[in-house]
Amino acid sequence: MNTTNTSNCGIDFKPGSNQLMTIYIIVFVVGLIVNLITLGPIIQQVRGHNVLGVYLLNLSISDLLYTLTMPLWIHYYHNNHVWTLGRPACLIAGFLFYSNMYVSIGLLCCISVDRCLAVKYPLHAKVFRKCRYACVLSAVVVLVVMGTHAVAAWLNYDLKAQVGCYENYPLTIHVARVNLIRVAFGFLVPLLLLTFCYFKIFQGVQRSIGVEDRWKRKVKLLSIAVIVIFSFCFAPYHIILLLRTAVFYQDQANSCPFENQVYHYFTVSLAMSILNSVVDPILYVLLSNGVKEDMKNMARFPFRRKRQLGSRTFSILSTMLSQNPGSTIR
Template identity: 55%
Template sequence: MMNSTFNASNSSCVVMNPSAGHLLMSIYIIAFVLGLLFSLVTIGPIIQQICRKNILGIYLLSLSVSDLLYILTMPLWIYYLNNNHKWTLGQGLCSMAGFFYYSNQYISIFILCCISIDRCLAITFPLRVQAFRRQRYAWIISGLVYVSVMALHCLVLYLDKLEDPLDDNDQSCYETFPMTERIAMFNLIRVGVGFFVPLVILTICYCLISNKVQQSTGVDMQGKRKVRLLSIGVIGIFSFCFAPYHILLMIRSIIFFSVGEQQSCFFEQAMYIPFTCSLGLSSLNSMVDPVLYVLASNGVREDMRLFCWKNKQRQMTGSPLVGSKWKTRVINLS
């Protein structure tokens, strides 16, 4: 995998800054606590929407499952950073933690694209696409995203012989410097396919949604403002969480091809702290996903209020609620 000049350890190429590790650990702790809390709080209303034949609920559940899988590996990364980048938990856990990190990142990106495309088609071509907007299709699409992303990462691990991601000397987990030619090429491909293409799709979809809603006479000013702010929020948060990581990853890969493996160590050292910070930002998507698409929805937000109100009534009366307060409603996806 690596040139023999640098085979001794990562420290011969990049000296890991402890302050960067502490910053990243702090971000992981915040993302773990809030991400787990938000996911658990919103999972009930999401399932409620699926029971009501809501297609958006299926995509939200797909996001939540992916986020939870990654969130549950965060304590491993926190332990690793607190242990001064020394992984003592074994090869299997290191491989699993890395696998779920990268899988979650791109599952989240492509599920966000699916949600954006679905919303765009539902608003701009409501009659033409009605026959194709079915729950079973949403399940199939979500399943294909999971299978494709995970299969691709398994293939990459196999081709690059990363059965043992641990460095033999310093026991760092997935922090091998410098990168190899194959990994650099793969990085450029996944930046293009996994970030820039989805960003273009998101931008086009929400521009179409915004234009359609603004032209509509059946939507009041408050509704139009909500759609516009949601569109800006989706693209803004997408860029905030994923753009820094992918842009720096692209720059690192281009520099590697430009100056070669040995000379790239100087650049890797200079980019270590910024790239570490970008890793922290990318992990925040597990905290942002439920807030962005669940709390922004009137239907799901009302469900959460009903859940809280129902529990409060049970505590006051000691009996379950029945009746008209818990009637079924149809959520408006636009």
């Protein structure tokens, strides 16, 4: 079927498809391996009633669901943006892909707020930093994000009309409205929240007399890395999404020329956003010295249940609740 007609602004989907497939294949393989490897230590944290472990477990599950949709999109790009797996499968794949992207963002915000409270208000926050509250908050994030995407998909999606899958060229008025919500509450607000939280975290560590300079530098690098990686993965996609929406609102009848100009940049930015599913576990888990020890222990004793495994995991910030932070940060 021809996918370069007026119904999709005359965009030629073929150039760049091989590069997109390559990126998605790499992310699928690496993301699946990394998330599965880190799942064990995270589960140990949950068993040890670690609040951060609850958020990370939900984040890992979200990233795994996100990653498992990759083969469907690889098939889609290989088939020159023609969806041949049935419209219900397209609806489910797109729903899981986009909703889990924003579930991940929401959980990253939860982790950042939790770390900020642990550092700035260790005594007062201890009352609220319980596993049951983390479970409830994680559930709220999942329900709000998935509920919003379910309603949006139900109102806009036609099970029979489209050749492609979740590609609207030009935009419709409904999709444009949803895009504004996604940019505002799915990117800008989380970015501001992450920046504020990690600024407060670094500020709190800097003022702590008991923390050694090398650990202060480590926390600073971690804080900067979170913001940089978040911006790298999600900023290009949401900026172009906002531009597309702004041009559509300016001249709804003649937005196709702009869609043609930015299409390939937009697909590259979307590919950049999926890198987050690989970076999440590396950033929040593998940068901690304790998790490496946990993995070694799990490799040595794969059939033994040891609650002490994971006790040092994620200790860069979480152990600052101790009375002597200088001796407990690992």
